Amino acid sequence: xxxxxxxLTVSRYMIGGKLPDGFxxxxxxxxxxxxxxxxxETADELSVGWVAVHDYLxxxxxxxxxxxxxxxxxxMRVDRRRVPASVLxxxxxxxxxxxxxxxxxxxxxxxxxxxxxxxxxxxxxxxxPPATQMAEMVWDxxxxxxxxxxxxKATRELFxxxxxxxxxxxxxxxxxxxxxxxxxxxxxxxxxxxxxxxTLYAPEA
Amino acid sequence: MxxxxxxxxxxxxxxxxxxxxxxxxxxxxxxxxxxxxLVQVLLGDRLLLGPAMGQEGxxxxxxxxxxxxxxxxxxxxxxxxxxxxxxxxxxxxxxxxLSINARExxxxxxxxxxxxxxxxxxxxxxxxILERLYLAEMAHRALEGLFGLFLEGRLADERGGELxxxxxxxxxxE
Numbered sequence: 001x002x003x004x005x006x007x008l009t010v011s012r013y014m015i016g017g018k019l020p021d022g023f024x025x026x027x028x029x030x031x032x033x034x035x036x037x038x039x040x041e042t043a044d045e046l047s048v049g050w051v052a053v054h055d056y057l058x059x060x061x062x063x064x065x066x067x068x069x070x071x072x073x074x075x076m077r078v079d080r081r082r083v084p085a086s087v088l089x090x091x092x093x094x095x096x097x098x099x100x101x102x103x104x105x106x107x108x109x110x111x112x113x114x115x116x117x118x119x120x121x122x123x124x125x126x127x128x129p130p131a132t133q134m135a136e137m138v139w140d141x142x143x144x145x146x147x148x149x150x151x152x153k154a155t156r157e158l159f160x161x162x163x164x165x166x167x168x169x170x171x172x173x174x175x176x177x178x179x180x181x182x183x184x185x186x187x188x189x190x191x192x193x194x195x196x197x198x199t200l201y202a203p204e205a
Numbered sequence: 206m207x208x209x210x211x212x213x214x215x216x217x218x219x220x221x222x223x224x225x226x227x228x229x230x231x232x233x234x235x236x237x238x239x240x241x242x243l244v245q246v247l248l249g250d251r252l253l254l255g256p257a258m259g260q261e262g263x264x265x266x267x268x269x270x271x272x273x274x275x276x277x278x279x280x281x282x283x284x285x286x287x288x289x290x291x292x293x294x295x296x297x298x299x300x301x302x303l304s305i306n307a308r309e310x311x312x313x314x315x316x317x318x319x320x321x322x323x324x325x326x327x328x329x330x331x332x333x334i335l336e337r338l339y340l341a342e343m344a345h346r347a348l349e350g351l352f353g354l355f356l357e358g359r360l361a362d363e364r365g366g367e368l369x370x371x372x373x374x375x376x377x378x379e
Contacts, residue, residue: 176310
């Protein structure tokens, strides 16, 4: 699904400001500074970074993989560990029972129970393989328009954060009103501002 | 005003635009957008109507190619507007299918026309991406062209000008 085959879902953004001089060198430096980092051998919950669009295992992202002038294309890879609630409940219960046995009948405070829950969660996280997702990004550097080939709110938020962190450029969602302001032009700006909802309501005669 | 506020306050533009697209699919053949391109709008197999902005009420979902649109037309008369739909766009002979919602006018499940045959097989990954981007942009620009055309008529006066008058007459079955 996406750039190479299948259907596409596109979230659009506009880039504000002027691109830095020597843009493609700048882009390479910034992308390489924010490449995806594997968390397979760690207990980290989340890792977000850039990879090549054609292969999320390509963690080098050389220029010929991202520069399709005037487009910059890259993949945002997201690896995330999640502990299923039922598994956490079971492990938490096991930790609580163990602690209670050591306390010879004295109960556990709320804070102690929370602490044990966190301990159980960290114990399990280290044993969960991370799930991998990838979303493709296309940046039309001439139009100043960026497409993220994904729609989910959580994916968009991760992308917006990664993009801003990588390029330090303002990224504005291309929402209907802003698109309308561009398309209608200055002459119609006041009318657009003043526009109020219309209705098709037709009361029964 | 921040982006979220703008999104909420001006959502009606998206609802009215999608309702107009439905009208176009039934009442007009090809329309000419800025740049001279001819675009034809085809109604797809999904239509979701909801209360106009600021109103309360339930949503009406219509699915399937053979479904009667009578229920959706009734909903229009009750003041509901289109919140999302699946539609086809024919642009310079190329046919695209896509889903679109009123809130963000985001293109979802955009199905591109098949890329160009034998030549394509030799062009490699880069060529495939560029070809698909060209087509995806064509769909976006066509939709923007339609939105521009809609705005031109919709902002003619505070009641939506002749454009909304035509939509109103169509919705009322006149």
